[in-house]
Amino acid sequence: MxxxxxxxxxxxxxxxxxxxRWLWARVPHPAVLMGRAVDTLDRGLNRGGARRLKGLCALLILAAAAWATGWLLSLGGPLAEIASAAILLAQKSLVQHVRAVADALRLSAGDARQAVAMIVSRDCRDMSGPxxxxxxxxxAAENLSDGVVAPVFWFLLAGLPGLCVYKIVNTADSMIGYRTPRHARFGWAAARCDDLLNLIxxxxxxxxxxxxxxRIxxxxxxAADARRHRSPNAGWPEAAIARALDLALAGPRSYDGAMQQLAWVNGDARRQIGADDIDAAxxxxWRVWALGLTTLCGLAALTVAVSN
Incomplete structure (x- = not known):
């Protein structure tokens, strides 16, 4: 605490x-450096036999390097920890990217498709407004978990080293944790570890x-909707925000030109949604962010009270 x-x-x-922008235009963002590290190991180890074992070794190398980096940064004291943690959190950037979709959707579907393509991996070319x-x-819901809540959770449990390990695992999963011919075996360890770290x-x-x-x-x-989701974790925040906004989410979508008939979340609710619903999300x-901030301040006050 x-x-x-x-x-x-x-x-x-x-x-x-x-x-x-003025900072990251001059020096590489930590996420960029993490991506380069994952790519280097992918190109160097993802070949020949025993790819699942090689993928596990790659993940262990990444995690060890991330833990060591977090530990070294923490030696700089509270200010270094605060700055490092702030860089690895993604509340404001998430809000900006999601809000940009709403703003673009108010202009045209074409503008909105370009904006949403920045934050999702599905095919966006033929998407309708809803x-x-x-x-x-x-x-928004999934990245609230991955980009804000999970980093906060792991920082609380294991400090800056724990946060750095979470971020490198999450980065590895986003790059190699797919069931493609190239990464189905090599990325298995990254995908399973990311599932585990995001479980809570x-x-x-x-x-x-x-x-x-x-909507407690x-x-x-x-919970019932979340268990029908193809992901063991992403379905939980999606199901919750669907109920919070009284919307139907998930459902059929296209990846790499192939339509996938995925289950609906809160499927009986409204499906004709638009920019105002994005704004509501x-x-x-921000309300979840405020709850987290309030909770952390309460934990800090409790720690001071107990120590005295």
């Missing part, structure tokens, strides 16, 4: 400054969304 106060400061710092809005809201944060995110939306009574329905993102 001693990490609660610097983490609260990091949340505030990220919410105010986000990703300053499909664009649905994709943006789903991305995804459910906490769903609980937080349901809490701020006053819908928890059994949220952004509002929930």
């Amino acid at each position: 001693s990490t609660a106060l610097p983490l609260a400061a990091a949340l505030l710092l990220d919410a105010v400054f986000g990703e300053p 499909e664009i809005a649905r994709a943006a809201i789903e991305s 944060p995804a459910r906490l995110t769903a609980l937080a969304i349901a809490g701020v939306a006053r 009574a819908d928890w059994p329905a949220i 952004v509002g929930i993102l």
Whole structure:
């Protein structure tokens, strides 16, 4: 709990400054460096036989390097920890990307398709307005878990080293954790580890969304929808935000030119959604952020009270 106060400061710092372009135009963002490390190991090890074992070795190398980096940065004291954690949080950048889809959708479907393609991996070329809005809201919910709640959770449990390990695993999963011919075996360890590290944060995110939306009574329905989702974790925040906004999410979508008939989340609810619904989802993102900040401040105050 001693990490609660610097983490609260990091949340505030990220919410105010986000990703300053002047800085990342001059030096590589840590996410870029993590991506380069994953790519280097992918190109160097993902060949020949024993690819699952090689993928596990790659993940262990990445995790060890991330832990060591986090430990070294933490030696710089609270200010270094706060700055590092703020850089690895993604509240403001998430809000900006999701809100950009709503703004673009108010202009034209073409503009909105370009905006939503920045935050989802599905095919966007032929998306209708409601499909664009649905994709943006789903991305908002999933990335609230991956980019904010999970980093906070792992920082609380294991400090800056724990946060760095989570981020490198999440980056590896996003790059090599797919069931493609190239990565089905090599990326297996990254995908399974990411599932494990997000197991609790995804459910906490769903609980937080349901809490701020006053939909805790819908928890059994949220859990039922989440279990029908193809992902063991992403379905939880998606199911919660679907109930919070009274919308139907998920459902059929196209990947690499092939339509996939995925299950609906809250399928009996409204499906004709638009920019105003995206804005409402952004509002929930900020309310969950505020709940997290309040909780961290409470933990910090409790730590001080107990220590005295």
